Amino acid sequence: MAEQPPVAPPPLPSNADLAAIFDEIGSLLEIRGELVFKTVAYHRAADAIAHSPHEIARDYRAGRPPAIPGVGSAISDKIAEIVATGRLRFLDRLHGDVPPTLVELLEIPGVGPKTVRLLWERLGIETLEDLRTGLRAGTVGGVPGLTEKGIASLRAGVEALDRRSTRMTLGTAERIVAAIAARLAEAPGVRAVVPAGSFRRRRETVGDLDILVETDDPAAAIASFTEMPGVSAIVNAGTAKAAVRLAGGPQVDLMVMPPGRAGTYLVHFTGSKEHNVRLRALARDRGWSLSEKGFARLGEADERRPAAAESEAAEAGADDAGAAEVEPARGATELRTFATEAEVYDFLGLAEVPPELREDGGEVEAARAGRLPRLVDVADLRGDCHAHSDWSDGIHTIEQMAEAGRARGYEYLVLTDHSHGLAIARGLSPERVAAQRTVIAELNARFAREEAEGVAPAATPAAGFRLLQGCELEIRGDGSLDFDDAVLASFDVVVAALHQGRRQPRGQLTARVLGAIRSPHVDVIAHPAGRMLGERGRDDLDLAWDEIYAAAAETGTLLEIDGSDHRLDLAPERARLAVAAGCTLTIDSDAHRVEELAGIAWGVAQARRAWVGPGSVANTWSRAALLAWVGGGSRPATAGRAAGSRRATS
DNA sequence: GCCGTTTTCGGCCCGACTGTTTTCAGTCG
Numbered sequence: 150m151a152e153q154p155p156v157a158p159p160p161l162p163s164n165a166d167l168a169a170i171f172d173e174i175g176s177l178l179e180i181r182g183e184l185v186f187k188t189v190a191y192h193r194a195a196d197a198i199a200h201s202p203h204e205i206a207r208d209y210r211a212g213r214p215p216a217i218p219g220v221g222s223a224i225s226d227k228i229a230e231i232v233a234t235g236r237l238r239f240l241d242r243l244h245g246d247v248p249p250t251l252v253e254l255l256e257i258p259g260v261g262p263k264t265v266r267l268l269w270e271r272l273g274i275e276t277l278e279d280l281r282t283g284l285r286a287g288t289v290g291g292v293p294g295l296t297e298k299g300i301a302s303l304r305a306g307v308e309a310l311d312r313r314s315t316r317m318t319l320g321t322a323e324r325i326v327a328a329i330a331a332r333l334a335e336a337p338g339v340r341a342v343v344p345a346g347s348f349r350r351r352r353e354t355v356g357d358l359d360i361l362v363e364t365d366d367p368a369a370a371i372a373s374f375t376e377m378p379g380v381s382a383i384v385n386a387g388t389a390k391a392a393v394r395l396a397g398g399p400q401v402d403l404m405v406m407p408p409g410r411a412g413t414y415l416v417h418f419t420g421s422k423e424h425n426v427r428l429r430a431l432a433r434d435r436g437w438s439l440s441e442k443g444f445a446r447l448g449e450a451d452e453r454r455p456a457a458a459e460s461e462a463a464e465a466g467a468d469d470a471g472a473a474e475v476e477p478a479r480g481a482t483e484l485r486t487f488a489t490e491a492e493v494y495d496f497l498g499l500a501e502v503p504p505e506l507r508e509d510g511g512e513v514e515a516a517r518a519g520r521l522p523r524l525v526d527v528a529d530l531r532g533d534c535h536a537h538s539d540w541s542d543g544i545h546t547i548e549q550m551a552e553a554g555r556a557r558g559y560e561y562l563v564l565t566d567h568s569h570g571l572a573i574a575r576g577l578s579p580e581r582v583a584a585q586r587t588v589i590a591e592l593n594a595r596f597a598r599e600e601a602e603g604v605a606p607a608a609t610p611a612a613g614f615r616l617l618q619g620c621e622l623e624i625r626g627d628g629s630l631d632f633d634d635a636v637l638a639s640f641d642v643v644v645a646a647l648h649q650g651r652r653q654p655r656g657q658l659t660a661r662v663l664g665a666i667r668s669p670h671v672d673v674i675a676h677p678a679g680r681m682l683g684e685r686g687r688d689d690l691d692l693a694w695d696e697i698y699a700a701a702a703e704t705g706t707l708l709e710i711d712g713s714d715h716r717l718d719l720a721p722e723r724a725r726l727a728v729a730a731g732c733t734l735t736i737d738s739d740a741h742r743v744e745e746l747a748g749i750a751w752g753v754a755q756a757r758r759a760w761v762g763p764g765s766v767a768n769t770w771s772r773a774a775l776l777a778w779v780g781g782g783s784r785p786a787t788a789g790r791a792a793g794s795r796r797a798t799s
Numbered sequence: 800g801c802c803g804t805t806t807t808c809g810g811c812c813c814g815a816c817t818g819t820t821t822t823c824a825g826t827c828g
Contacts, residue, residue: 184800185811186800186801186810186811187800187801188800189800189801189811190800190801190811191800193800193801194800194801218801219800219801219802220800220801221800221801221802222800222801223800223801224800224801258826258827259817259825259826259827260826261825261826261827262825263824263825263826264825264826294820296818296819298817298818298819299818302817302818346828357828359828384816385815385816385817385827386816387815387816387817388815389814389815389816390815390816392816392827392828402828404815417813417814417828418828420828422812422828425812425813426811426812427812428812429812429813430811430812432812433812434804434805438812438813439812439813440812440813440814441813441814442813442814
């Protein structure tokens with residue numbers, strides 16, 4: 150081999166790569182016993198990096214590092230070093246102090262940094278495999294701080310780790326939550342059952358489930374919970390909360406709320422942690438300590454007044470004697486409680502923040518300034534631009550899908566069976582497209598007749614309901630489109646998607662998607678990132694996203710948020726950037742069966758997480774407005790589009 | 800290590816549950 154060129158730049162790490170590095174640093178510092186706030190700072194920075202919409206390494210290399218909350222000069226310098234050299238000397242040195250394999254021990258439930266350090270320093274355990282071996286051989290123990298119970302807990306933790314479930318999709322979480330809520334509602338004294346946590350915030354996937362129960366009889370609720378079928382282990386159970394692990398499923402936490410005081414409980418257990426930290430800081434600024442129980446008045450000793458210590462006795466003596474009577478002896482401070490979340494936020498001087506925004510992504514500032522956006526809602530949607538029938542890979546008939554769309558009160562449902570290039574999904578040939586058109590026309594004739602006769606479903610809007618003919622058009626591996634122009638021009642709405650050749654290099658993949666965006670026939674790019682959540686997990690396609698957003702904004706091609714719970718694509722971070730770049734979105738169900746039409750709500754939730762308002766979502770528009778847009782008449786730029794190429798349907 | 804409608808220094812969210820350390824540390828959410 151010849152000598153390497155002297156200055157070949159190292160490959161660019163992804164945000165996930167960078168986040169993993171800083172998470173590792175945080176964990177190693179924890180094990181080393183570093184100041185907690187320092188380790189937290191690294192983890193916070195890692196989280197911010199992982200969720201940043203910027204391509205951070207690319208921006209650093211381009212010499213314009215983005216401002217990332219939680220990333221200060223020290224971590225910024227480290228990012229710069231990684232991007233420039235592909236290495237981080239700080240981490241290399243840290244590995245000399247603390248074996249990097251210790252991080253995997255932190256994954257064990259019930260095991261924290263102190264325990265890991267004990268295992269390492271006193272027993273020489275450096276890996277999960279070391280621990281497994283030691284537990285089997287009975288050599289773990291015999292040191293202070295590790296009792297028999299501690300060892301049993303370690304063993305249970307390792308077993309729990311081995312069968313740890315992956316994160317659930319929202320649909321799976323909803324099914325589990327609904328079953329538990331139905332059971333709890335039957336327990337005596339229960340007034341309300343409310344799902345909380347990341348499920349309520351509608352994160353794309355959910356790890357643990359959190360359920361709140363407002364009840365007069367906490368013991369009965371907790372007993373009902375821990376004794377329900379499907380529980381494989383009780384993690385803990387007290388008088389205020391309990392946690393169980395479901396067989397082959399997630400951990401579920403139950404919290405009890407005293408009646409009439411749900412406000413702070415809901416806020417606390419909905420989170421996120423980062424959002425709560427902000428709220429508590431606000432409360433503290435106002436002289437209150439915020440916990441799930443309510444707002445407790447901070448005592449003199451709690452106030453941050455460095456000079457107060459010496460004069461404390463004098464101040465106490467100077468206090469009004471009456472006040473001392475109102476606040477009995479010590480500790481028992483005034484507690485403010487609220488029935489609703491709105492009151493809690495109001496007490497902090499904030500507008501009520503929708504759960505989907507509670508991620509410390511600017512919502513606290515916006516709520517304080519009264520500038521929270523009006524978010525899109527399921528009720529805003531007048532149609533759905535992406536659904537399948539049994540003509541391709543759906544399971545219900547065209548008529549069943551249409552009737553279901555009509556029953557939802559839509560003005561339209563776009564039937565988007567696959568094009569023939571996606572053979573695995575029984576894609577339609579041009580001949581079957583033509584045959585399908587006849588079926589659709591007959592259905593629409595009946596719908597029009599029933600509307601005229603006043604026998605259409607009550608939910609039918611004034612404009613009536615029509616089934617529109619679309620297709621999910623395959624963007625082929627070579628970038629060409631799967632139907633010719635004449636066939637494409639015959640659809641009401643063309644939804645293009647890329648399913649094949651996912652591993653092509655970024656330039657080639659990007660060119661394929663840009664080609665579709667710039668086609669005069671393509672109206673929507675479906676699930677643009679091509680990601681899959683859950684067990685079928687697939688990462689986002691490696692696309693030059695800024696180019697995608699710019700081209701979509703320029704041509705008016707719509708970008709989809711796919712509501713299928715294993716897609717949710719675009720992801721919120723991307724959708725937020727796309728709208729900022731001037732793009733218009735659709736939120737679709739991608740339903741393959743009647744029941745999945747309701748899944749559009751998951752897509753709406755992701756749009757809300759992206760701060761998207763109804764004005765940026767094309768299927769909040771009337772059918773006429775949507776058709777005018779896709780026909781080219783009302784798009785921002787029609788250059789290159791074959792104006793009037795779309796046939797008029799309705 | 801980060802950060803500033805109190806602060807460029809001195810703070811950084813709070814409580815339940817567990818085990819056992821008879822007054823609290825560790826872990827978790």
